[in-house]
Structure formats: C-alpha cells, structure tokens
Amino acid sequence: MKKSKRNILKSIVNRIGALAIAFVLWFLGMNIQNPAVSKTISGIPVEMLNIDSITENGSVFDVTKGETVDIVVRGPRSIVDNLEAENFDATADLSQLSVTNSTTIEVVPNASVNVKNAKQFSIIPVNGYVTLSIEEEVEKSIPVKVITTGTVADGYAIGNPSPTPNMITVSGPASVLENIVEARAVVGIDGASEEITESAKVGCIDGYGSAVEKENITLSDKRVNVSIPVYKTKTIPVNIKVAGTPREGYAVREINYNPDKITIAGDEEVLAKVSSLDINDIIVTDASGTIEKNIAISEYIPADITVAEDTTEIAVSVSVEPTIDKELSVAAAAVKMEGQSGDYEYSLSSAQPIRVKLTGFEDIIGNLKVDDLSPKIDVKDLTEGKHSVQITFKESEDFVISGTYFVTVEVKKAE
Numbered sequence: 001m002k003k004s005k006r007n008i009l010k011s012i013v014n015r016i017g018a019l020a021i022a023f024v025l026w027f028l029g030m031n032i033q034n035p036a037v038s039k040t041i042s043g044i045p046v047e048m049l050n051i052d053s054i055t056e057n058g059s060v061f062d063v064t065k066g067e068t069v070d071i072v073v074r075g076p077r078s079i080v081d082n083l084e085a086e087n088f089d090a091t092a093d094l095s096q097l098s099v100t101n102s103t104t105i106e107v108v109p110n111a112s113v114n115v116k117n118a119k120q121f122s123i124i125p126v127n128g129y130v131t132l133s134i135e136e137e138v139e140k141s142i143p144v145k146v147i148t149t150g151t152v153a154d155g156y157a158i159g160n161p162s163p164t165p166n167m168i169t170v171s172g173p174a175s176v177l178e179n180i181v182e183a184r185a186v187v188g189i190d191g192a193s194e195e196i197t198e199s200a201k202v203g204c205i206d207g208y209g210s211a212v213e214k215e216n217i218t219l220s221d222k223r224v225n226v227s228i229p230v231y232k233t234k235t236i237p238v239n240i241k242v243a244g245t246p247r248e249g250y251a252v253r254e255i256n257y258n259p260d261k262i263t264i265a266g267d268e269e270v271l272a273k274v275s276s277l278d279i280n281d282i283i284v285t286d287a288s289g290t291i292e293k294n295i296a297i298s299e300y301i302p303a304d305i306t307v308a309e310d311t312t313e314i315a316v317s318v319s320v321e322p323t324i325d326k327e328l329s330v331a332a333a334a335v336k337m338e339g340q341s342g343d344y345e346y347s348l349s350s351a352q353p354i355r356v357k358l359t360g361f362e363d364i365i366g367n368l369k370v371d372d373l374s375p376k377i378d379v380k381d382l383t384e385g386k387h388s389v390q391i392t393f394k395e396s397e398d399f400v401i402s403g404t405y406f407v408t409v410e411v412k413k414a415e
Contacts, residue, residue, distance in 0.1 A: 034076045034077055034078050035076075035077055036074060036075060036076060036077070037074070037075075037076075037077045037080050037081070038072055038073070038074045038080075039072070039073050039074075039080045039081070039083065040070060040071070040072050040126070041070065041071050041072075041073060041083060041084065041085055041088070042068075042070045042085070043068045043070070043085050044068055044069050044070070044071065044085045044088050044090045044107065045067070045068055045090065046066055046067060046068060046069055046090045046091065046092050046105055046130060047089070047090065047091045047092070048063075048091075048092055048094055048130070048215075049091050049092065049093045049094060049095075050093055050094050050095035051094055053094055053095040054094055054132075054134060058136065058137065059134050059135065059136060059137070060134075060135060060136070060137040060172055060173045060216050061094075061101075061132040061133060061134045061135070061173065061216060062132065062133045062135070062172075062173045062175055062176050062214065062216060063130060063131070063132060063133075064131050064132065064133045065127075065129065065130065065131040066092065066105060066127065066129055066130030066131060067130075068090075069090045069105045069107060069125055069126070069127055069128065070125070070126040070127055071088065071107050071123050071124060071125050071126060072123075072124045072126060073121050073122065073123055073124075074121060074122050074124075075120045075121025075122065076120055076121070079117045079120055079121055080121055083113070083121075086112065087109060087110060087112050087113050088107050088108065088109055088110060088123075089107070089108055089109075089110045090105055090106065090107045091105070091106050092104070092105050092106070092130040093106075094130075094132070097132065100131070101131060101132045101133070101134055102129050102130065102131045102132075103129070103130055104128055104129060104130075105125055105127075105128045105129060105130055107123050107125055107128075108123070109123075133173065133175060135173040135174055135175060136174075137171055137172065137173070138171065138172070138173070138174045138177060139169050139170070139171045139177075140169070140170050140171075140177045140180065141167050141168070141169050141170075142167065142168060142169075142170055142180060142181065142182050142183050142204070143166060143167055143182050143183070144163040144165065144166050144167065144168060144182070144183045144184070144185060144202065144224055145163075145182050145183070145184050145185075145205075146161035146162075146163050146184075146185050146186075146187055146200070146226050146228070147184050147185070147186045147187070148161065148186075148187055148188070148189045148228065149186060149187070149188050149189070149190075150188045150189045150190030150191075151189070151190060151191075152189050152190075152191065152192045152193065152230055153191050153192060153193040155232060155233055156192070156193050156230050156231065156232060156233060156265075157230070157231055157233045157263070157265035157306070157308030157309075158189060158192075158196075158228050158229065158230055158231070158265075159228065159229035159230070159231055159265070159306055160229075160306070161187070161226055161227070161228045162226070162227045162228070163185055163200075163224045163225070163226050164224060164225045164226075164227070165221060165224060168183050168202065168219055168220050168221045168224070169219070169220040170183070170204060170217055170218065170219050170220070171217065171218045171220075172214065172216050172217035172218060173216060173217075176212065176214055176216065176217055177217070179206040179207065179212065180204045180205070180206060180212050180217075181205060181206060181207050182204075182205050183202045183203065183204055183205070183219070184202070184203055184204075184205050185200035185201065185202050185203075185223075185224050185226055186200060186201075187200050187226050187228065189228065189230075192228075192230050193230060194230055195227065195228065195229050195230055196226070196227070196228040196230065197225070197226070197227050197228075198225075198226055199223050199224070199225055199226070200223060200224060200225075200226050201222065201223055202219060202221060202222060202223060202224055204217065204219070231265035231266050231267065231306070231308070232265065232266070232267070232268050232271060233263050233264065233265045233308045234263065234264055234265075234271045234274070235261055235262070235263045235264075236261060236262060236263075236264060236274060236275060236276050236277055237260065237261050237276050237277070238257060238259065238260050238261055238262060238276070238277045238279070238314060239276050239277065239278045239279065240255050240257050240279050240282060240314075240316055241255075241278075241279070241280040241282070242255065242282045242283070242284045242318060243280060243281050243282065243283055243284070243285075244283050244284050244285030244286075244287075245284070245285060245286075246284050246285075246286065246287045246288065246320045247286050247287060247288045249322055249323060250287065250288050250320050250321065250322055250323060251320070251321065251323045251359070251360070251361070251400075252284055252318060252319070252320055253319040253320065253321040253361060254318075254319040255282075255316070255317075255318050255319075256316070256317045256318075256319075257314055257315060257316045257317070258314070258315050259311060259314065262277060262297060262307060262309065262311060262314075263307070263308040263309050264301060264305050264306065264307060264308060265305070265306050265307075265308035266302075266304055266305040266306065267304070270302065270304050270305060271305070273302075274301070274302070274305065277297065277300055277301065277314075278300070279295055279300055279314065279316075282295075282316060282318055284318060284320060287318075287320045288320060288322075289320055290317060290318065290319050290320065291316075291317070291318040291320065292315075292316065292317045292318075293315075293316045294313040294314070294315055294316070295313060295314040295315075295316055296312065296313055297311070297312055297313060297314060298312070321361060322361075322362075323359050323360055323361060323362075324359070324360070324361075324362045324365065324366075325357065325358070325359050326357075326358045326359075326360075326365050326366075326368065327355050327356065327357055327358070328355075328356045328358065328368065328369070328370055328373065329353040329354070329355060329356075329370075330353060330354045330355075330356050330370050330373070330375055330391075330405070331353045331354075331370075332348040332349070332353075332354075332407055333348070334370050334371075334375060335348060335375045335376060335377055335391055335407055336374070336375065336376040336377075337376070337377055337379050337409075338376055338377070338378050338379070338380070339378045339379050339380025339381075340379055340380075341380075342414065343413070343414055344382075344384070344411050344412065344413060344414055345411070345412045345413075345414050345415075346379055346382075346409055346410070346411055347409070347410045347412075348407050348408065348409055348410075349386075349407075349408045349409075349410055354391070354405050354407070356373065356375075356393075356401060356405060357401070357402040357403060358399050358400065358401055358402070359399060359400045359402060360396075360398055360399025360400065361398060361399070364398045364399060365398075365399050368399070372394070373393045373394055373401070374393060374394035375391050375392070375393055376391070376392055377389045377390070377391055377392070377407060377409065378392075379409055379411070382409060382411050383411060384411050384412060384413060385410070385411060386408055386409070386410050386411075387408070387409045387410075387411065388406045388407075388408055388409075389406060389407060389408075389409050390404055390405070390406050391405045391406065391407060
C-alpha cells in the first residue's frame with residue numbers, strides 16, 4: 001500500500017516537471033519567433049481638451065510646444081511592427097495647466113487596435129508635455145491677394161483679379177498675428193476665355209509665403225468673391241530710339257534691348273489701335289559711355305491695356321563710343337550718273353578731286369574707300385548747258401558725311 005502511494009506521488013511530480021519543462025520550452029520558442037521589440041512612432045497629433053477653461057476669460061493661446069507627440073512602444077514584434085501614428089489618440093487637458101502653462105500628454109491606443117493586442121505593449125511618450133503661450137486676443141486687418149493656377153485658352157490672358165472684400169480682419173494671439181502679412185484666395189483659370197467669377201476659400205500667409213494654419217485664429221470672412229477679367233492678346237514689336245546728341249567726338253554705336261517684342265492684352269477694339277511699343281526718349285545728351293536703363297512698359301502703353309506676361313520692363317543698353325574724322329578724295333570719274341537721256345551727251349568737269357569729310361568709328365571708316373560711298377548724281381531733268389548738281393552718297397548708320405558736295409555737269413545735244 002505504501003509503495004503504491006509512493007509510486008502515485010512520484011508519477012504526479014514527474015508530470016508536473018514535464019509540464020514545467022514544456023512551458024519553458026514553449027516560452028523560449030515564442031520569444032525566439034516573436035521577440036519583444038521597441039519602436040518609435042512620431043508625429044501623433046495632440047487634441048486639446050477643455051479649451052474653454054482659457055477662452056472663457058477672453059484669452060487666447062498658442063501652442064509653443066506639443067502640437068504633436070512622439071512615443072516609444074514596446075511589445076511583441078508581430079504587434080508592434082504594425083503600429084503607426086493613426087493607431088493612437090493623444091490628448092492634453094488644458095484645465096490642468098501648471099504655473100508654467102504646461103500639462104501632460106496622454107497617449108492611448110484607439111479603436112483601430114485590437115483590445116487584446118493593446119494589453120500586450122507599453123507606451124512611453126518621448127516629448128510628453130504641451131506648453132502654451134496665453135495672451136489677450138487682438139485683431140489685425142490684412143489684404144486679400146488672389147493666386148491663380150492653370151492657363152487660360154490660347155490667345156487670351158487675364159487682367160488684375162479683384163477680390164470682394166479686398167481686406168479682412170483676423171483675430172487671435174498677437175504673437176501669431178504679427179507673422180501674418182496677407183490672406184490668399186486660390187482660383188483656377190484653366191482654359192478660360194471669358195471673365196471668371198467665383199467664391200474662393202481664404203487662408204492666412206506669413207512673410208515667408210507659408211500658410212498659417214492655427215486653430216486659435218479667426219477670420220472675419222472665410223470666403224471672398226473673386227472676379228478675374230479675361231482679355232484677347234496681341235504680340236507687338238518693341239522699337240527703341242535715342243534723343244539728344246552725345247558729347248563732341250562721340251556717337252551712338254549700337255542700341256541693344258530685351259525683349260524685342262511683348263504680348264499685350266485688352267479689349268479687341270483697343271488692341272487694334274496699337275501696332276508697336278515705341279520708346280523714343282532714351283536721352284544720350286553729352287554721353288561718352290554706355291547707357292543702361294530699365295524702362296517700365298506700363299509708361300508707354302495705354303492705361304486700358306496690360307502686359308500679358310511676367311515681363312514688366314525693357315532692358316536697354318546704348319553703346320556710345322568715340323569717333324574719328326577722315327577725308328576721302330572723290331574724283332569726278334568716280335561719280336555715277338543716273339537718269340541719262342539718249343538725246344543728250346553728259347560730261348563731268350571738275351579740275352580737282354572733291355575732298356569728302358566723314359565722321360565715324362575707327363574700325364569702320366579706317367579702311368573705307370570711295371566705292372563704299374557709292375557717289376552718284378541724277379541728271380534726268382537736266383537740259384543743255386552747264387549745271388551744278390549735288391552728289392548723293394550711300395546712307396549708313398556707322399558714319400556721317402559732313403557738308404554737301406557738287407559737281408559740274410555739261411549737257412549737249414547728241415550728234
């Protein structure tokens with residue numbers, strides 16, 4: 001009997017030991033296959049609770065730290081690896097602010113996480129505090145600017161957009177409002193060929209062109225009515241001329257400008273009256289070097305016409321260079337006669353060659369020859385006798401011929 005009880009006890013102990021060994025082996029196997037890991041999850045938005053505990057006293061606040069929170073989660077890899085920011089809710093109770101206007105952030109798994117899984121990992125906030133800047137509410141008036149996106153139909157351009165209202169009032173903390181410079185409304189213009197009118201949402205913009213998205217600011221108007229005229233376009237050439245005379249011994253060598261044509265927009269009747277952009281008042285009086293100017297296009301086009309491109313100025317460079325004087329000896333035989341009649345005989349009589357005085361740039365007139373001047377006279381209306389006829393020369397922008405020159409032409413009846 002005693003032996004039987006001993007055997008039974010020994011059997012129970014052996015079974016318990018086997019179960020313990022099996023559990024240990026199972027636990028080790030599970031930890032090898034699904035070990036505990038840590039993962040950092042960033043940028044979880046923090047919801048502010050009990051905001052009225054601040055605003056009911058006429059104050060407003062700005063979150064200086066803690067708009068989002070980072071956390072470290074630790075648990076089985078099979079669960080932790082699948083967790084992201086959207087699986088958590090973060091809140092801060094503003095009724096529990098400390099004397100430094102701070103309060104803790106609480107982070108919990110939301111309904112997207114299985115309840116059973118949620119019990120298997122821990123959450124440790126990395127930056128677990130919200131800090132506020134609490135101020136009195138102030139107001140500021142800011143202009144509304146319209147931004148367009150897209151491209152109108154070919155052959156058309158937009159005029160100046162007009163928002164209504166063109167100013168709105170924004171209210172909120174002074175520290176936030178001091179960075180806001182304007183409100184913007186974005187309007188699409190793709191394919192437009194007639195006036196655009198629509199209601200557009202308004203957003204605040206800081207001095208760097210970035211959107212100011214704060215829950216603690218209020219706009220007097222969240223939308224504005226925008227009207228954008230759409231006009232026909234026309235491309236016209238640009239013509240530049242100078243006025244005045246450079247310093248003695250100098251002349252205008254070259255006029256360069258860019259662009260050499262512009263596209264304008266306006267009503268068709270008005271566009272029909274404009275064929276070019278003429279700028280005739282680049283002053284070179286007493287100049288002895290290069291003149292550079294940027295000319296505002298708006299000063300040379302009618303008020304009811306706009307420039308249909310980003311260009312607002314014409315860049316002009318006028319090169320003024322020194323000149324030299326030169327004389328060429330033109331023999332009578334070098335003068336060509338035009339307009340001769342078969343009823344007459346013509347002869348030139350000139351005892352001495354004609355000394356023609358020229359002024360121009362050295363590299364051009366330095367090697368100039370008589371043939372380059374193409375001297376000629378017109379004898380078409382001459383009758384019998386001797387006549388003093390003026391010589392004409394080939395025109396050039398590179399040199400000037402000073403004075404007037406004549407030859408004597410004798411006309412006789414043809415035998």
